[in-house]
Amino acid sequence: MTFAPPDAARLAAPSVVTEIPGPRSRELHAERENAVSSGFGTVLPVFVDHAEGAVLVDVDGNRFIDLASGIAVTSVGAAHPRVAERIARQAARFTHTCFMVTEYESFVRVAEWLNARVPGEWDKRTALFSTGAEAVENAVKIARKHTGRPGVLVLDEAYHGRSLLTMAMTAKEHPYRSGFGPLPDDVVVRATNGNALRSGLDTETALAEVARVLEAHGPESFAALVVEPIQGEGGFNVPQPGFLAGLAGLARAHGIVFVVDEIQAGLGRTGRLFASEHDGAAGDLTLTAKALGGGMPISAVTGRSDIMDAVHTGGLGGTYAGNPVACEAALAVFDVLDDPETLQNVARIEQVVRERLDPLVDEIDVVADVRGRGAMLAIEFADADLSPLPELTSAISRACHSSGVLTLTTGTHGNVIRLLPPLIAEPELVARGVDILVAAIKEAAA
Numbered sequence: 001m002t003f004a005p006p007d008a009a010r011l012a013a014p015s016v017v018t019e020i021p022g023p024r025s026r027e028l029h030a031e032r033e034n035a036v037s038s039g040f041g042t043v044l045p046v047f048v049d050h051a052e053g054a055v056l057v058d059v060d061g062n063r064f065i066d067l068a069s070g071i072a073v074t075s076v077g078a079a080h081p082r083v084a085e086r087i088a089r090q091a092a093r094f095t096h097t098c099f100m101v102t103e104y105e106s107f108v109r110v111a112e113w114l115n116a117r118v119p120g121e122w123d124k125r126t127a128l129f130s131t132g133a134e135a136v137e138n139a140v141k142i143a144r145k146h147t148g149r150p151g152v153l154v155l156d157e158a159y160h161g162r163s164l165l166t167m168a169m170t171a172k173e174h175p176y177r178s179g180f181g182p183l184p185d186d187v188v189v190r191a192t193n194g195n196a197l198r199s200g201l202d203t204e205t206a207l208a209e210v211a212r213v214l215e216a217h218g219p220e221s222f223a224a225l226v227v228e229p230i231q232g233e234g235g236f237n238v239p240q241p242g243f244l245a246g247l248a249g250l251a252r253a254h255g256i257v258f259v260v261d262e263i264q265a266g267l268g269r270t271g272r273l274f275a276s277e278h279d280g281a282a283g284d285l286t287l288t289a290k291a292l293g294g295g296m297p298i299s300a301v302t303g304r305s306d307i308m309d310a311v312h313t314g315g316l317g318g319t320y321a322g323n324p325v326a327c328e329a330a331l332a333v334f335d336v337l338d339d340p341e342t343l344q345n346v347a348r349i350e351q352v353v354r355e356r357l358d359p360l361v362d363e364i365d366v367v368a369d370v371r372g373r374g375a376m377l378a379i380e381f382a383d384a385d386l387s388p389l390p391e392l393t394s395a396i397s398r399a400c401h402s403s404g405v406l407t408l409t410t411g412t413h414g415n416v417i418r419l420l421p422p423l424i425a426e427p428e429l430v431a432r433g434v435d436i437l438v439a440a441i442k443e444a445a446a
């Protein structure tokens with residue numbers, strides 16, 4: 001059984017038995033403050049003891065409905081038996097060789113699975129790395145080697161990581177970029193994302209605007225155009241119909257490598273295996289991470305073999321790239337994703353969330369928008385003139401936490417609550433979590 005069946009114990013969540021955070025979490029948090037850099041923020045400062053499917057249990061015995069999945073990572077739950085079993089078995093065999101030193105089979109099997117399923121009717125190759133930012137950086141390296149060009153075109157509200165190049169590709173100033181400059185901004189150029197709610201541009205006008213930016217900088221200076229099929233940290237911005245396909249066309253017309261960053265939206269999250277399938281906009285290179293390893297750090301660049309093989313031998317790698325324990329975890333995740341029941345469950349999750357959130361747009365003044373796809377859904381809070389309401393948004397999210405529901409905020413203006421439940425979450429459990437969210441919204445809006 002790859003798909004985790006409903007379980008009475010999990011449905012017992014949420015269960016809040018102490019104040020949040022509870023006494024043991026508070027003690028540990030105080031210790032943390034003396035040990036860990038203050039550069040790390042934490043959304044909900046409770047210490048987790050263990051997970052059961054889509055439920056997180058903290059050290060004080062509180063049970064949280066997980067509508068975050070560790071930011072779209074634990075799509076199969078944070079303790080899927082198959083993932084745990086394959087990790088344990090591999091750890092007992094060997095934990096590491098470095099694929100650049102000696103080989104192991106699981107690296108090849110992960111590459112084959114991705115090559116077979118990533119969109120695009122062409123011969124593909126895959127390179128594995130450890131983090132999302134590393135996949136993005138390597139996609140740019142590969143695109144540069146293939147094209148012999150330096151530039152990278154990205155979109156407004158994009159998020160591609162926290163390393164030096166990906167930080168420059170990321171749009172939001174605070175907290176991601178501020179004080180960390182100088183950034184390699186001279187090679188990164190930004191164009192409109194045609195934000196459906198806020199840009200005021202339709203698809204055609206947005207594409208014309210991107211084309212204008214390309215012309216202004218000289219299209220022959222760009223190695224890559226990098227896009228998210230739904231912008232994650234930017235606020236779950238769903239591209240307008242035709243926009244992604246139009247971007248792919250623009251890139252290809254100028255010999256620019258079209259890179260689709262599926263790190264947050266990919267691997268079943270939106271109800272299709274890859275989010276770009278909704279838009280018929282396959283990447284020349286497609287990036288995956290997060291859900292790929294079921295919690296183990298692993299990422300991938302998958303794409304056209306002529307582009308992937310443009311790199312000289314030895315030009316790609318990394319000590320931990322495609323670590324064998326992480327590869328085994330990925331193979332277990334693939335079993336779950338290949339089970340048709342998983343994507344059917346995502347459709348059920350989408351239905352129970354939409355049923356509850358969609359009516360709020362008409363019912364509650366401060367609800368500006370409900371959007372997203374599959375198990376990647378969000379609600380935006382703003383005044384009638386669309387002025388963002390970040391404080392109200394945080395207050396609603398905190399109220400959910402106090403009631404045992406783990407929600408995250410997101411967005412350029414911090415005024416969006418995003419829902420990223422595990423793909424295997426019982427729809428009844430998600431429904432219960434969203435009912436609590438709706439109650440918190442109504443109370444805050446009153």
Ligand code: PMP
Nearest residue numbers: 131132133159160161232263264
């Ligand atoms: N791209 C996207 C679309 C992401 O959402 C993220 C992480 N939030 C990254 C890249 C960076 O991944 P990582 O944090 O693993 O470096």
